[in-house]
Amino acid sequence: AYKLWVPNTSFDTASNWNQNRTPCAGDAVQFPADKMVSVLVRDSHAISDMLLPLDGELVLASGAALSAAGGDSDPACNPGAPLLFRNPDRFSWLDPHLWSSGTQAPGLFSVDAERVPCSYDDVLFPRDGSFRVALGPGPNPVHVRSVSAVGQTFSRDEDLTAFLASREGRLRFHGSGALRVGSQACTDASGCVCGNAEMLPWICASLLQPLGGRCPQAACQDPLLPQGQCCDLCGAIVSLTHDPTFDLERYRARLLDLFLKQPQYQGLQVAVSKVLRDAHTEIQVVLVETEHATGAAGQLGHALLQDAVAQGSVLGIVSATLRQSGKPMTADS
Amino acid sequence: ETGTPEQKLQKRIADLHQPRMTTEEGNLVFLTSSAQNIEFRTGSLGKIKLNDDDLGECLHQIQRNKDDIIDLKRNTTGLPQNILSQVHQLNSKLVDL
Amino acid sequence: ETGTPEQKLQKRIADLHQPRMTTEEGNLVFLTSSAQNIEFRTGSLGKIKLNDDDLGECLHQIQRNKDDIIDLKRNTTGLPQNILSQVHQLNSKLVDL
Amino acid sequence: ETGTPEQKLQKRIADLHQPRMTTEEGNLVFLTSSAQNIEFRTGSLGKIKLNDDDLGECLHQIQRNKDDIIDLKRNTTGLPQNILSQVHQLNSKLVDL
Numbered sequence: 194a195y196k197l198w199v200p201n202t203s204f205d206t207a208s209n210w211n212q213n214r215t216p217c218a219g220d221a222v223q224f225p226a227d228k229m230v231s232v233l234v235r236d237s238h239a240i241s242d243m244l245l246p247l248d249g250e251l252v253l254a255s256g257a258a259l260s261a262a263g264g265d266s267d268p269a270c271n272p273g274a275p276l277l278f279r280n281p282d283r284f285s286w287l288d289p290h291l292w293s294s295g296t297q298a299p300g301l302f303s304v305d306a307e308r309v310p311c312s313y314d315d316v317l318f319p320r321d322g323s324f325r326v327a328l329g330p331g332p333n334p335v336h337v338r339s340v341s342a343v344g345q346t347f348s349r350d351e352d353l354t355a356f357l358a359s360r361e362g363r364l365r366f367h368g369s370g371a372l373r374v375g376s377q378a379c380t381d382a383s384g385c386v387c388g389n390a391e392m393l394p395w396i397c398a399s400l401l402q403p404l405g406g407r408c409p410q411a412a413c414q415d416p417l418l419p420q421g422q423c424c425d426l427c428g429a430i431v432s433l434t435h436d437p438t439f440d441l442e443r444y445r446a447r448l449l450d451l452f453l454k455q456p457q458y459q460g461l462q463v464a465v466s467k468v469l470r471d472a473h474t475e476i477q478v479v480l481v482e483t484e485h486a487t488g489a490a491g492q493l494g495h496a497l498l499q500d501a502v503a504q505g506s507v508l509g510i511v512s513a514t515l516r517q518s519g520k521p522m523t524a525d526s
Numbered sequence: 527e528t529g530t531p532e533q534k535l536q537k538r539i540a541d542l543h544q545p546r547m548t549t550e551e552g553n554l555v556f557l558t559s560s561a562q563n564i565e566f567r568t569g570s571l572g573k574i575k576l577n578d579d580d581l582g583e584c585l586h587q588i589q590r591n592k593d594d595i596i597d598l599k600r601n602t603t604g605l606p607q608n609i610l611s612q613v614h615q616l617n618s619k620l621v622d623l
Numbered sequence: 624e625t626g627t628p629e630q631k632l633q634k635r636i637a638d639l640h641q642p643r644m645t646t647e648e649g650n651l652v653f654l655t656s657s658a659q660n661i662e663f664r665t666g667s668l669g670k671i672k673l674n675d676d677d678l679g680e681c682l683h684q685i686q687r688n689k690d691d692i693i694d695l696k697r698n699t700t701g702l703p704q705n706i707l708s709q710v711h712q713l714n715s716k717l718v719d720l
Numbered sequence: 721e722t723g724t725p726e727q728k729l730q731k732r733i734a735d736l737h738q739p740r741m742t743t744e745e746g747n748l749v750f751l752t753s754s755a756q757n758i759e760f761r762t763g764s765l766g767k768i769k770l771n772d773d774d775l776g777e778c779l780h781q782i783q784r785n786k787d788d789i790i791d792l793k794r795n796t797t798g799l800p801q802n803i804l805s806q807v808h809q810l811n812s813k814l815v816d817l
Contacts, residue, residue: 226738239544244738250645253549259741260546261562261748545669545748547644552659554642558669563747565672569754574673576760576768579779585676587782588684594789595691612807613709619814620716644741649756651739657763663770671770673758682773685781692788710806717813 194379196310197293201322202281204234204251211277216240217270219262223277224249230281231364233323239263242275250364252323281325282367286310286335287392288399300453301445302462304479306421309396310337311387313379318342318365329370331395336376336388347374383509384441384467386474387421397423413486414519419479420468426481427518428461429494433476433501439509441467441476447508448478448497458493460484486521 207214216222221242224230230249237258245251251259284291289308297303310316316337318324328335339348343361347353353374356362366372379385389396400423401407408424416425433439445465452458464479478497480490494515501513545558556564566574574581640656655661663671663678671678740751752758760768768775 224738237546237548240741241743243741245644245646245651245740247649247738248646250643252641252643253547253554254641255549255551258546258548260544260548261743261746263544263746544746547748549642552640552642552655553662554653554655554659555662555664556671557664558671558748559666561666561668563670563672564663565744565747565749566758567674567749568752568758569756571755572752573757574759575757576775576779577762581673581676584779584782585681587786588681588688591688591782591785591789592684594793595688595695598695598789598792599691612811613713616713616807616810616814617709620713623720623817646739649737649739649752650759651750651752651756652759652761655762655766658765659763660767660769661760661762662768665771678770682770682775682778685778685785688785689781692785692792695792696788710810713810714806717810720817 194311194313195295195315195317197295198316198318198324198326199291199293200284200324201319202230202232202325203323204232204238205236209279209281211279214276216276219270221275223275225278225280228281229364229367230278230325231323232278233321234259244275254321282327284325285327285399286329286368286370286372287331287396288402289396290400298449300449300461300463302464302481304419304421304464304466304477305400305423306389306393306396307387307464307466309389309392310335311385311389312336312376313338313385313388315339316341320344324365326366327368327370328366328372329368329395331370331392333391334371334373335392336373338376338378339374340372350375382441383435383437383439384476386467386469390421390469393421393423411518413521416518417516419464420470420477421466422479426479427486427521428479428481428490429515429517431478431480431494431497431501432470432514432516433478434473434511434513435476436509436511439476441465444476444508451500452493452496458489460487461489461493491517 202209205215210216210222215236216238218239219241222240223244224232224246226244226247228246228249230246231252232249233252233254234257235254237256237260239260239262241262243259253259287309289305292308292310294303294308314337316339318326318341320341320343339346340353341347342356342365345356347356350373353372357366357372398406411425411427413427416427417430418425419430448463448465453461453463460483462481462483464477464481466477467474468477470477480493482490494517498513498515501508501510505511505513543559543562545556545562545564547564548555548557558564568574576584640659642653642655642659642661645652645654653661665671665679737753737756739753739756742749742751750758762768770778
């Protein structure tokens, strides 16, 4: 499996500037003096003044241009205060918002810890874009299978270490954390534990930073907290123990095809993964009611229990348990 | 973006005449047109370097070469002319003996 | 994304070789890689200036120096050699007297 | 803008040392401060060109000019001096006759 890094540090990305727009003709722009960064320029920009970082680079894509602002700047542009390039150090490896696992079928999601690269993942940074990643905080090195960046794939620690120490590497990776590659791909058909459990406090801190570090209140009584999730949620959790014939992908497909397509389950989101609980591995099936609590999660949970009993020997399921959150809270309670 | 299509075209033409740094097939190109310059300025202790060459040093050498050439011209013009005529005079004196 | 694997590889190499303006501890460095050039192209009235020097002027001075040196060589080679032999001849004639 | 006066001062000092690309009366100006350099670096096969001139070639020509000037000096100094004194000796010998 792979995880793709989403944010970039491009000149042409509006959200990288403090006014949420790219520079227009006649603007004065500033990069933070002390923040190392590689910035890709794709378009043409006429600029009246630009302060560059003390250590950094502007990479000019084919056809890109930086020119002196002409006598009359764009009348639609209103250059007042200088346009500031946002702190490029703000993107943390541990932030679940900043990763994509490519095409995920509608109705499926990943618990927060598994939105960040797992130890068996291949990590891809955009090949034709500039980016910057903060490693850490957290006491443990991050382990992944491989890292692909600037047109190279690193799957041996010594190669990655040399890259991280190079100028190319230092422009793109910073922070106190360590990054290691070379861990095994997941070859167990029943799934593999992601391995981010010890990182969860830092992952959740990154996730919740925009919310002031606090989880939103769950809209039900006795909410549930799945393994690897940062905040309580309303719905149900089915826990499966299994034998070696269990196939995680086949079970996910079965969930999608047999259950989630039924009209009464349309509003549900499901996460299925192997997790560690009380020193044992189990398959965790998280059922979340995304909009209004209708009780559909509990219904599906019961259906899955019945399915496990009826088809357990075929599916490789040994036992199944169900937990459910309590009654929905009314608007005025 | 606002403005009539004509204003935009005018603007684009004006922009094209501004000095610029751009790329063409992987080459880094600094362009001026009309009467505008592209200037590179360092502080008093800073250098401008072209690959391994210190441009300031090179410019000094150009000036030193120029000065040396002026000296050489002064030394060589006149002197051989003068000598040549002296030698010719000697020759005629010898013939007269 | 489209293209044959070879085209993609070519593209990847091109990506790595994009020209860049880099800063290193406050130094400003313009970089191209491998076979790519850095080019300055001026319009008829535009100049490239490096600190107080006009780069075009400097290159002209180099050429002027070169032309002057060619002239100096033409004026000085032959002439002294010729004179030396004439003086030697005069000397031997004097001894013969 | 926020920050204590001290933070603002720090920021302004930092600004002063940041390399900068700016526009002055339509000219495009690249600036570094005090002891910082501006460098142009190509790969081993890349050239630095001003219009049609290869700047690396031009810098070589400066060195060639310098070498030629040294040769010219060697050929012209000494030789005419020597000749001059020889011609003077010849003159006095002729007078003595």
